[in-house]
Amino acid sequence: MELAKAYDPKAAEEDHYKRWEENGFFAPEINQDPKAVKFSIVIPPPNVTGRLHMGHALQHTLMDALTRWKRMQGFRTLWLPGTDHAGISVQRKVVEQLKKDEHKKPADIGREEFVRRAWAWKEQYGNTITEQMRREGASVDWSRHRFTMDPDLSRAVRNVFCTLYDEGWIYRGLRIVNWCPKDRTVLSDLEVKEETKKDGKLTYLKYPVKDSDRTVTVATTRPETMLGDTAVAVNPSDARYQDLIGKTILLPLTDREIPIIADEYVDAEFGTGAVKITPAHDPNDYQIGQRHDLPQLLIMNDDATMNAAAGPDFEGLDRFVARAKVVERFTELGLLEKVDDYGITLPICERCKTIVEPILSDQWFVKMDEMRDMALELAREKVPHFSPEVPHQKVYTTWLDNLKDWTISRQLWWGHQIPAWYDADGNVFVARTEEEAREKAGGRELTQDSDVLDTWFSSGLWAFSTFGWSGDTPVRGDADKSVRAPSDLDTFLPTDVLVTGRDIIFLWVSRMMMLTKKFVNKVAFDDVVVTGTVLGKDGKPMSKTRGNGVDPLEMFDKFGVDATRIYLASIATGADIKWNDIGLETYRNFANKIWNATRFCLMNADNSDVYASSDEVAGGSQFIADAEQTIADRWIISRLSKTAFAVNKALDTYQFHEAVSLLYHFFWDDFCDWYIELKKDQITSGDVAANTRIVWILDMALRMLHPFMPYLTEELWLKLPGSSSHLHNVAYSEAPATIMLADFPLGDAKLFDDAAESEMASVIDLIKKVRNIRAEMNISTAIKFTVHIAAAADVQEVFRANEAQILKLAKAERLVITDALDVPRASAKAVTNDAEIAVPLEGLIDFDVERTRLCNQIAKLTDEKTRLDGQLSNSNFVDKAPAEKVQELRGRQEELADQVETLQKNIESLN
């Protein structure tokens, strides 16, 4: 069989995914082993508004690599896909569409129609990202795809809400919340980011004291809020204001009189020591207001314009216009003391970057104290365990420690409408259905709460709602047929690992831990792999506004899916990385290397024996007692086994980059550069045993690469002679042939062969030294020379056994293997750890070049020797260091001494 000369990713990516999916390879049901252990991952559901970006590609690669790796080992594997309804994002898309197409506002069409259109939007555009995941090769079980607003997931949301309400963990209350005036909804603390403004202002306002000619100066960054002031506070022990406590302020621009109160919260050292108190627009002021029973005067509308309470001069003005006007009026009144420049950080809406306004509002909250304690208890036992552990384990625990209540209502139409109903008097009835609520209300007319729940409320249930938990009983016999018996919940929860970005550890990971524990009394997942951020070429996070984004799909087109995947997997776990195409080129080249190595093997493999059974194959047991093995064979099998062992260990500990590096160097350096070259003659001459063996090694290597490079490895593996389902893991013996169900090599310690590795090291060292002589002496490859080698008897044996290979790779004509060198003066010389080498070069040698070459070698060895001599003459070291270490260094010291001595003699012999 002959392959194309270069690997074409597109051709390989074309059909395999469809075949895998249609054959049901992704579903756990493919596993026929009743005793199989499960392995499960739920995907962090991407937003339906999302398009695949590098962060997804990275996370999906890692999840897929783990899933494929476990699946090949015979685990009952499920990677569950799904999407999130993404409340605000979808709402915004639909609002935009409505405006663009029909010049209408949501209010014009009403809630019902709006929600209908949101669903239509979701149906039309919401599966962009799931289609893109197919391109990635993600081996998710599409038959179990979930959406956070699926009927059963929505039932779960209602049930959870009602239960938490009944138990007093959910409450409705008037609090200062983060209000986004653009989205016109409340946000949780986690959805508020900050922006540092250097050109902020601190404005000092003078408030006249009633029945006095004094004024009290207060400072503020938001002057317009003075219209909602209901007090001025000072520290009770502040001497400057003692006599004013209890007096009254005539609040300028209003006709209101407000008290001067004393409160410990006020820092006498800061600013003027007097603070304006606006209980409806500041969390601290709210607290003070509560303590002093102050009125709460709300002066803004939900779009951050001033309302009637701000007075007729200000009503209807935008907050920033009002701010300027307040300052202007104070100036006119002579009550503006000064305006200082003041660096300030402003809270902004995570999504639309609008400045968030703290306002007093009636909202729904989840009380976090018991949930927090539950999660903390687990966190102290390192559940879940984060990789990398530093810093996430600690950050997560600390965050939990300081957790505040969670604002869960949102003033949107798209989402899970809150299952609470009100009667005409405002009494609330929380129930699973409207009927139930009406029953509770004694049949009164009810109106449902118009708010929806925070998107993260439903994603917080993702770890169990996706497995069929709806909160209704019983779970078994659920109408949804995609929930299999025994129930997925029993089978797949706890999930094994969650792979996610650090930005949603609090928003999502923590809430899944808490809610899963609370409602299913299970741990949601044992491990959390936290991925780093793929940064743009400029070292900053990729973003549309910066224009530094890299589209994974473009990379797929340019370099291939497999190259992109394995490159992403080569990034150290949790580390940020600056994007560079060169990294991708490296792995594009690697893919081509794999292709061509296979091409070479297949050109000669027509006569290779197919192997008998999967057990023998994966363990390599058929090769253990193979009498025809050369040192190179034992060596490559040892290297293969050690690589397999190390790859499994690396994946076990989520060291994906380590696994990639091991495979890269095993395949390219050991297998291609040395093994194939050493075996070339045997292979091309049609040696059946040799061909069978090399195909086996290739087979094993392809299997280990498959989790990272699914398309290439499948394409090639199916072309190997004898690749068929009998090579599958026993759990999949009945499935059609595919590498994705082949047994994953674990690395058999019986095949570790240190003797072979050390012998090969001798051969490789020898060949390299001879090549060095040729290169440094500038001798054309056309000239075949004789290589003289002096070595101990056992080493001689190794060289003799590999004579043909040494001749070929060193481009030599003859080897003279002896106990001691006997060569003409005009020879180039070198030493290895266990041999002396000389190449007679009569007429070709430049004695100065040779002298320099030898001196350079001596210099290098002497550097090392000097260090060792010093270390070994230090009695502290010899006494205190482990004897083993001392022994090892002494051995090396002797070796070096010998080599330096030999090289010096060689130089002398030149003179």
Next chain:
RNA sequence: GCCGUCUUAGCUCAGUGGUAGAGCACUCGCUUCACACGCGAUAGGCCACAAGUUCGAAUCUUGUAGACGGCACCA
């Protein structure tokens, strides 16, 4: 303000209490019958700086400088 991370070859990054690694770039060779997306051979680093612990520190501790992240506060 609190907590934390990073600083290693020209570039992008691994790594480890016991002789510094990779890919790319650079230099020098190669139409070697799988691959120029290749093959071979070199060169290149007092592992940010300072002090400490240790027989031994690039690795552990502390401090300094620079880059960055999270949280809190912001009258």
